[in-house]
Amino acid sequence: MITTEDLTKRYKSHLAVESLNLHVRPGEIYGFLGPNGAGKTTTIHMLLNLTQPTSGRIMLFGEPLAPGDFHFKCAIGVVAEEPFESSQMTGWEMVRFFAGLYGVDAPTRRMEELFRRLDLWDVRHGLARDYSRGMRQKLSIIRALVHEPKLLILDEPVSGLDPHGIRQVRELIHDYHQRGGTVFISSHILSEIERSADRIGILHQGRLLVEDTLVGLRGRLTQNQKCIIELESVPDGLLARLKSASYVLDLSQEGRQINATLCAQPDARSRLSRLIAEAGGVILKMQSEEMSLEEAFVTITSQNVVQLAGVA
Amino acid sequence: MSNVQPMTLPDRAWLRAPAWALRGRVMRQVAAQELRDALLSWPWYVAAAVGLLLAVLLIYNSLNFIATSKLLIMSRPFYLPLLTIATLAMLYVIAWSILAIARPRDQGALRVLFFAPVDPAGLLGGHLLAGIAIYGLMLVLTTPLLVVLALLTNLPFPPLLLVGAAITPVFALVAVALGLFISSIASTSRSAMFVFIAVVLLVVGVQGGYRALLSVPPTSTYYDALLFLRTLLRAINAGLDWVSPIALLSGGLDAALRASWSDLLLRAGAALVGGGVWLWLAIWGLGRRGVLP
Numbered sequence: 001m002i003t004t005e006d007l008t009k010r011y012k013s014h015l016a017v018e019s020l021n022l023h024v025r026p027g028e029i030y031g032f033l034g035p036n037g038a039g040k041t042t043t044i045h046m047l048l049n050l051t052q053p054t055s056g057r058i059m060l061f062g063e064p065l066a067p068g069d070f071h072f073k074c075a076i077g078v079v080a081e082e083p084f085e086s087s088q089m090t091g092w093e094m095v096r097f098f099a100g101l102y103g104v105d106a107p108t109r110r111m112e113e114l115f116r117r118l119d120l121w122d123v124r125h126g127l128a129r130d131y132s133r134g135m136r137q138k139l140s141i142i143r144a145l146v147h148e149p150k151l152l153i154l155d156e157p158v159s160g161l162d163p164h165g166i167r168q169v170r171e172l173i174h175d176y177h178q179r180g181g182t183v184f185i186s187s188h189i190l191s192e193i194e195r196s197a198d199r200i201g202i203l204h205q206g207r208l209l210v211e212d213t214l215v216g217l218r219g220r221l222t223q224n225q226k227c228i229i230e231l232e233s234v235p236d237g238l239l240a241r242l243k244s245a246s247y248v249l250d251l252s253q254e255g256r257q258i259n260a261t262l263c264a265q266p267d268a269r270s271r272l273s274r275l276i277a278e279a280g281g282v283i284l285k286m287q288s289e290e291m292s293l294e295e296a297f298v299t300i301t302s303q304n305v306v307q308l309a310g311v312a
Numbered sequence: 313m314s315n316v317q318p319m320t321l322p323d324r325a326w327l328r329a330p331a332w333a334l335r336g337r338v339m340r341q342v343a344a345q346e347l348r349d350a351l352l353s354w355p356w357y358v359a360a361a362v363g364l365l366l367a368v369l370l371i372y373n374s375l376n377f378i379a380t381s382k383l384l385i386m387s388r389p390f391y392l393p394l395l396t397i398a399t400l401a402m403l404y405v406i407a408w409s410i411l412a413i414a415r416p417r418d419q420g421a422l423r424v425l426f427f428a429p430v431d432p433a434g435l436l437g438g439h440l441l442a443g444i445a446i447y448g449l450m451l452v453l454t455t456p457l458l459v460v461l462a463l464l465t466n467l468p469f470p471p472l473l474l475v476g477a478a479i480t481p482v483f484a485l486v487a488v489a490l491g492l493f494i495s496s497i498a499s500t501s502r503s504a505m506f507v508f509i510a511v512v513l514l515v516v517g518v519q520g521g522y523r524a525l526l527s528v529p530p531t532s533t534y535y536d537a538l539l540f541l542r543t544l545l546r547a548i549n550a551g552l553d554w555v556s557p558i559a560l561l562s563g564g565l566d567a568a569l570r571a572s573w574s575d576l577l578l579r580a581g582a583a584l585v586g587g588g589v590w591l592w593l594a595i596w597g598l599g600r601r602g603v604l605p
Contacts, residue, residue, distance in 0.1 A: 050426055050603055068599075070431040071334055078427035087421075088352040089345070100341040101428040103334075144427075 001026045001151055001182045002047060007056035009042050009206075016042045018206040020056070024184055029177055031197030032186040033297055039206040040186045044155055047184075048078065061150070074102060077144030080155040081137075091115075091131060091139050092124040095146055102147035114142040118168055133160035141169055145176065152176060154185040158192060170196065190297055202297060226289035227269060229258045232282035241279055247271060256284075335434035342438025343445065350408065350446045360450050363400035364457060367393035371461055389467040390458055391569060397458075398480050398561055401450040402487045405443045406557075409491025410508050412439045413598065414501035422603045432598040436492050440591060443488030448481045476568025479576065480561055482583045487557035489590035496597035515556060522549050554582045 002024035009017040017039040024030045034040045045051040047058060049069055058065040060072050089097065092111070099107035115121045118138040123131070128139060137160045144152060152173070158166045173196065177183055187193055193200060194214060201211040210217060234256060242248050242260065247268040250261035262268040269288065276283055350356050370393045413436075416422040425435070455477050462469035491508070498504035522545040525538055553559045560583050567575035 045604065048427065050423060068431065070426075070429050071331065073427065073429040074334075076427075080424065080427070087345075088349050097341060097345055098428055101338060101425075101430060103337055103429075140424075 001061065002030075002184060003059040004043075004047075005057040005059075007043070007046060007058060008054045009039070009046060009051070010054045015206050017046070017053075017203075020203075020206075020208050022201060022208065023211065024182065025199075026182055027177075027180060028198040029173075029183040029185060029196050031193035031200040032184060032203065033190065033193060033200060034186075034203035036188075038203040040203055041155060043203070044078075044080075044153060044184075044186065047153065048073065048076070074147070075150040076153060077147065077149035077151070078153045078155075079137075079140045079144045079157045081159060087129070089128055090125050091120060091128045091135075094128045094139065095143050098143045099146045104147050107146055110146055110148070111142070114145060114172075117172060118142060118165075134162060134165055137161055138165065138169070141172065145172070149181070151182045151184065154183065154187070156187055156189075157185065158187070158189060166192075225262045225268065227260045227262055227272065228285075228287045228289060229260065229272075229276070229283060230285040231256050231258065231276070232284055234258070235280040238276065238279040238281055241275060242272075245271070245275060331431070334429050335431065335437065338428075338430050338434030339438040339441060342435055343441035346412070346439060346442035347445050347449075350442070351449070355408075356404065356446065356450070359400055359404035360453055363397035363450070364454050366396045366400070367454070367458060368461070370396060371465065371467070374467065375465060387468075388470075388569060390462060390469050390473055391565060393458060394455065394473060394477060395562060395565055397454050398451060398477070398565070399558055401447050401454075402484055402557055402561060404450070405447045405484055406487045406491045406508065408446065409439065409443050409488045410495050410498075410504050411501055412443075412492060413495035414498045414504040417603060418501050418605055420605055423605070426603045432496075432595045436496070436591060436594050436598065439492055440485070440488050440587075443491070444481050444484050447484040447488070451477055451480065470569065472569050472571055473565070476565040476576075479564055479568060479580060482580045482587075483557050483561040483564055485587035486555075486560060486583045486590065489587040489594060490557065493590045493594040493597055496594045497601055499601075515552060518545055518548050518552065521545055554579075555586060557583070557586075560586075 002022060004020050004022040007017060007020040007022075008015070020039075020043060022043075032040055032043070042051065046053050047060070047065075049065060049067070052067055061075065063072075065072065087094075092115070095111055095115075096107060099111070104110070112121070115124050118141065120135060120138055120142070123135065128136070131139060137157070141157065144154075154173070157173070158169055161169060170192070173183060173185075177196075183196075185193065185197065197214065199211065199213050200217060202209045234253065239251065239253060239258075242251055242258070247263050247265055248260055249263055252259045260272065262272065265271075269286070273283060273286065371389065374389045413422065416425070455474070459469055461467075494507050494511075495501075495504050498507060522542070525542040525545060528535055528538060528542075553563060560579050564576055564579045564583075567573075567579060
């Protein structure tokens with residue numbers, strides 16, 4: 001769906017994006033992460049032909065993107081932070097205007113569905129410039145979806161939205177994805193990406209450090225696994241047997257709960273549970289403590305950047 | 313969402329829709345929207361009202377002059393009033409077109425517009441159509457009132473003046489295209505207005521300077537020293553007659569009143585060529601400058 005090959009953008013002495021190789025597959029939700037100034041918005045602008053790359057190539061829908069191309073945007077919906085609106089258009093008229101630009105013949109039904117779904121139906125005839133920031137953001141999402149795009153590019157889609165609005169937008173994106181759409185989402189709200197993205201790319205100082213699934217990302221970063229085991233009772237001698245096991249690195253006990261740090265062997269957890277059963281223990285709950293995306297993001301973009309780039 | 317229709321994803325053929333078809337669609341949409349926005353804002357009505365007020369004052373002045381001088385025949389009493397209205401309408405569309413690209417770019421709205429299948433040619437073409445329509449509507453609104461005044465005052469309103477008025481949107485094309493060019497290349501809307509004011513001052517300066525030099529008597533000690541400057545300003549002035557939209561408008565109305573069709577066609581041709589060149593430069597300029605703030 002989106003492929004970039006050695007995509008580079010240089011502004012005089014500042015290298016905004018460096019040799020970016022992105023691969024967004026059809027039908028997936030791709031989370032594009034990076035700290036402020038990492039080059040995410042510049043990358044999106046290059047994908048939309050709003051700014052020209054210094055070097056490299058972009059393939060969209062399997063075809064190379066040439067300077068001046070604009071027809072491909074018929075199949076793309078874009079949500080970005082909404083600017084101040086000075087026109088005389090109401091929210092309804094604005095979406096209708098964009099539907100006209102996309103060549104949608106009869107957008108009314110689709111518009112009604114989207115306006116109702118995002119709670120803008122009652123204010124649809126109000127001037128768009130009088131909308132609150134959250135309402136403008138919702139309007140942007142309606143505008144991006146009105147023509148049923150093949151690819152949805154979202155740049156901070158939930159900024160300015162209240163929790164209810166975030167939920168509505170999340171469900172809308174989920175439905176769009178379920179119906180075969182591809183989503184390229186750039187966000188600072190890592191929990192949003194963690195919840196929805198199939199794969200994640202992390203950009204730092206213009207370079208793509210990692211491109212992987214969240215599970216794969218954790219695998220790259222987690223050397224050891226932490227396990228929390230709750231037992232019916234702790235049998236005598238169990239702790240000693242666990243401590244002697246080669247795959248158990250650390251152990252502590254809090255009442256009926258045992259906290260174990262296991263080495264990164266794929267069968268470590270199953271061997272652990274077998275050992276507990278052999279010692280006469282009954283496991284009530286076994287939970288592995290996984291690294292959150294936020295932890296992964298901070299780890300990747302912190303001091304070990306160069307080292308991890310080598311891993312990627 | 314149970315009532316959601318299945319997605320109709322675009323196929324490859326649809327993605328390869330011809331550029332001219334997409335541009336035509338964009339031009340229609342943008343022109344209609346810009347025209348509507350202009351008609352829903354007060355500056356358009358202020359410009360029309362001021363133009364009409366000045367025209368009425370000029371006619372009142374003509375009537376006073378007829379009364380005091382016992383003049384029996386007065387040719388062209390409506391030439392200057394119509395020229396005033398058309399000039400004000402043209403200044404309005406120049407100012408409108410100068411902000412047409414630069415202001416939404418400053419605000420970030422132009423970037424959002426280019427998320428849709430829009431390119432510089434389609435967008436500027438739409439603005440050009442809107443600008444001509446905005447100008448034309450102002451004339452359509454005000455010219456009949458001049459005809460009514462002609463009937464009330466018994467001053468002659470030659471039909472040829474209506475022919476001239478009908479041709480003037482061609483001259484407005486130059487004004488709008490020039491404004492769009494300045495708007496496309498300017499870094500901000502403020503700098504676009506500065507460039508416009510600088511251009512106006514330059515044109516007025518050239519014309520005023522030339523007239524001032526014409527008044528220098530041959531006996532003056534500076535006459536010979538200023539001869540080269542006078543010749544240069546005359547040449548620039550002659551060039552401006554074929555480039556400046558207001559000079560083209562004035563000359564075009566005059567040619568229509570004289571029924572000098574070849575002159576009128578020549579001026580209309582110059583306006584079409586000039587408008588085309590400015591529009592091409594505006595498209596090039598927007599491509600170079602980009603749509604990002």
